Amino acid sequence: MSRAETAVRSPRPLRTLGLLRSELTTTFRRWRTLALLGVLAAVPVLIGAAVRIETSDGSPAGPGDGGEGPAFVAQITNNGLFLVFTALAVTLPFFLPMAVGVIAGDAIAGEAHAGTLRYLLVAPAGRTRLLLTKYAATVAFCLAATFVVAVSALAVGALLFPLGDLTTISGTRIGFTEGLGRALLIALVVALSLTGLAALGLFVSTLTNSGIAAMAATVGLLITVQILDQIPQLHAVQPYLFSHYWLSFADLVRDPVHWDDLVRNLQVQALYTAVFGSAAWARFTTKDITA
Amino acid sequence: MAPYGSDDSIGAEEADGRPAGRRRAVRYAVPVAVVGMAAATIGLVPAIADSGSPDLPKITAQQLIEKIARSDVQQMSGTVRISTDLGLPDLGGLEKGLISGADKGGEGSSADPKSKLTELAFGTHTVRVATDGPDRQKISLIEDAAEYSLIHNGKDVWGYDSRSNEVFHGTVEDDGRTHDKHDKHRSEVPATPKDFADQLLKSVDDTTSVTVDGTAQVAGRDAYRLVVKPKHASGTTVGAVSIAVDAATGLPLKFTLTPASGGAAVVDAGFTRISYDKPAASAFDFTPPKGARITEEKDRGKDAGKEPGKDAHSRDLGPAGKGLARSGGPKIIGEGWNAVAVFDSGASGTEDGTPRAFGHGDPSRFLSSLGDRVSGAFGKGTVFSTRLINALMTDDGKVYVGAVTKEALVKAANSER
Structure with missing residues (x-):
């Protein structure tokens, strides 16, 4: 008896890895995922081309006097690295989280819809582990999506604009290598900013058996929260909305770095992950799997 | 391997004989508990942080004012939070136009310190300050994904607005007027609690009562609270002004002005973080970035010189x-x-x-x-x-x-x- 049990339990870590690997392959091999990443990669190309055309006559980027437009857009012509920051600032409010919402919403409900969920559960992995694997795959997609935007922006920026030492928004100068390091850090922070939404999407995904419904609900929640974050009368609750501190990644381009909002952002994401991750667990481990 | 045995967690608990409904309730209690813990932390931590009133030796108001006057902090850096609530109706930025209209006159650069001053008069702002001796200061106004910096380094005064990539440049002469000129630029942006306190203490006379009202903790430092009140509260709308003064260095750390009508403070400017270490020298170096639009001070019209009284x-x-x-x-x-x-x-x-x-x-x-x-x-x-x-x-x-x-x-x- 005891020998049989050890035989079953010992290869578990490996099996979890195997589960994760197969989950990652199915996620990233889907045409849907590749199309989403393709759209995300196109955004920096679009911004870079637009800025390049607008400034080809020597005029400064963006409306010169008002200073409106996406963050950092005025600096792109002087340093292509700023295209990374602008591209992330442009994609973070909707493009990136929408893609994450699609992947997260589809995670459980999509399997249920396709009738494959019960086959996954037949494998001796357990529901908790399946859920964790699904979440890990979604977080991996957050990372991949952010880095696709960042790398595409860096390539376009290097192609169309000069690179070199950059002036931080605090007015100090840092070398290109440090600038690149900060860009990497920013991409990481942006990816982590999406983990709260990923947990929320996963929870929604456990509530329904329709993948489309889960995606629509997650993206709908995202849009609702983004709108609530704009209403000044709601300023008391806004710090607790998952999207409130998203743009704080720009604080990494200050010198010295202004950590307050960055830390708050990560705390909010951790809170959402804990709450909705455990809610998804409570739901998924107790519900009847019928499909 | 039987498919029924595959789900370990459910199988195990079914064997305990616990009803399914109760198990579900227990599991849903986890997210609820997390929310509760988070709410408790959010509610309690600021309350604990505010409760500090350190034990400090008694001091008279006169001694405290002298302490402020003697205060000679040459090197420090910190973050200041300024909230201004004049109770104006929200005109969607129109009020900025009303007040800065006099200064801008259509030709202003957004990096001109004068056009930035008025932004501090409305709403809540975060400002970072750094000082290294009389020749090097920096004030940065933190904005969403942008920053406005005013840097004084030796002879140069630079204003840099990262949102529009515009630069303002002024100079201070190396003669007896240096201090005046420097003060002029400095006072255009009253950003630190010390700026506010200096303005106030200049005017202390017999119509004013000054008392020491206990101690407080500001930005992790022990501080005395100096309360300044109009003595004959006949016509003024000022209720009281409270200044928290660093017990060790005499630097004002927090400035709060409450109106006579009561309610929230009209002006609340205080350090949220302060360090008396020497700031990095690179913080004061400024070279205009390539492609930035530079406005020289002497180009911006003649009205800079005449500001009588x-x-x-x-x-x-x-x-x-x-x-x-x-x-x-x-x-x-x-x-x-x-x-x-x-x-x-x-x-x-x-x-x-x-x-x-x-x-x-x-x-x-x-x-x-x-x-x-x-x-x-x-x-x-x-x-x-x-x-x-x-x-x-x-x-x-x-x-x-x-x-x-x-x-x-x-x-x-x-x-x-």
Whole structure:
């Protein structure tokens, strides 16, 4: 008896890895995922081309006097690295989280819809582990999506604009290598900013058996929260909305770095992950799997 | 391997004989508990952080004022949070135009310190300051994904607005006037609690009561609380001013101005973080980035030089009044807390006439709709009120401004005739 049990339990870590690997392959091999990443990669190309055309006559980027437009857009012509920051600032409010919402919403409900969920559960992995694997795959997609935007922006920026030492928004100068390091850090922070939404999407995904419904609900929640974050009368609750501190990644381009909002952002994401991750667990481990 | 045995967690608990409903409730208790813990942390941590009132040796108000005067902090850096709540209706940025209209005159650079001053007069802002001796200072106004920096390094004064990528450049001469000129640039952006406190303590006289009111903890430092109150609270709208002074260095750490009408503070400026270490030298180095639009100080019109009486009077008027004060030399009626500044916009149309202070176009009708009509021996006029500053604009073009009540304004206007 005891020998049989050890035989079953010992290869578990490996099996979890195997589960994760197969989950990652199915996620990233889907045409849907590749199309989403393709759209995300196109955004920096679009911004870079637009800025390049607008400034080809020597005029400064963006409306010169008002200073409106996406963050950092005025600096792109002087340093292509700023295209990374602008591209992330442009994609973070909707493009990136929408893609994450699609992947997260589809995670459980999509399997249920396709009738494959019960086959996954037949494998001796357990529901908790399946859920964790699904979440890990979604977080991996957050990372991949952010880095696709960042790398595409860096390539376009290097192609169309000069690179070199950059002036931080605090007015100090840092070398290109440090600038690149900060860009990497920013991409990481942006990816982590999406983990709260990923947990929320996963929870929604456990509530329904329709993948489309889960995606629509997650993206709908995202849009609702983004709108609530704009209403000044709601300023008391806004710090607790998952999207409130998203743009704080720009604080990494200050010198010295202004950590307050960055830390708050990560705390909010951790809170959402804990709450909705455990809610998804409570739901998924107790519900009847019928499909 | 039987498929039924695959789900370990459910199988195990089924064997315990616990009903499924209860198990579900227990599991859903986990997210609820996490929410509860988070709520408790959010509720309790600020309360604990605020409760500190350290034990410090007793000190008299006089000693504390001397401590502030003696304070000679050469090197420090920190983060200041400034909230200004004048109780103005939210005009969606229009108020900025009203007050900065006098300064900008259409040609201003967004990196000009003067155009940035007015931003501090509304809402909540985070400002970072760094000082290394008398020759190197830096003030940065933190904005969403952008920053405005004012850097003084030796002979140069740079303003850099990262949002528009514009640079403002001024110089300070290397002669006896250095200090004046430096102070001029510095005082254009009253950003630190010390700036506010200096303005206030300059005016301490016999109409003012100054007391030490216990201790407090600000930005992790032990501090004394100095409370300044108008003695004869007759006409003024100022309730009390409280300044937290670092017990060790004498540096004012927090400045709070509460109105006589009660409610939230009108001005609340305090360090949230402070360090007395030497700031990195690179913080004060500034080279204009490639492609930035640079405005030299001497290019921005001639009005920079003539600001008569600005510092003497702006104290009573607060930051908003400062903007007005700059547009011409006002006359002062009354003294101490009840001082009222008078601008004569007249029909004579002086170059710096007050109407320009109220923006472009013809907003007078719109403005009238915001104020109350009053009349007296002086004639008729309109009073515009905020929680701190009231202004009376008479129909014959005179403007009375002060941190005084509506009645006191009318009295001042009457006494003028």
